[in-house]
Amino acid sequence: MLALSRKKNEALIVNNNIEITVLEIKGEQVKLGISAPKEVPVYRKEVYVQIQEANQEAVSMEGLSALQNLLG
Template identity: 70%
Template sequence: MLALTRKKGESIVINNNIEISVLEIRGDQIKIGISAPKDVPIYRKEVYLQIQEETKEAMNVEGLEALENLF
């Protein structure tokens, strides 16, 4: 993991086409802005993990149904 220090109004650039900016700092919360191409999905980590889990569960169910149909 790369750890960087940024102040309000400063940014970092990833892969020449994604910019992450510090918009606001209020107490222990930081508001960030992300500029990226529309084809780049951006999720909060808790949402991303939930999507992965639901996909995994759906694949398990579909896989069992496909096996049942074979027999």
């Protein structure tokens, strides 16, 4: 993991096309702004984990059985 220090209004660039800027710092909370192309998905980690779990459930044997029943 790369750890960087940034102050308010400072940014970093990822892969030449994603810019992450520190917008605000309040106590223990940091507000970030992320500029990325539309085709690059950006999620909070907890949302990303939920999406991954839902995808795993969808391809599980139960999900497969439900799909087979649906398709007849």
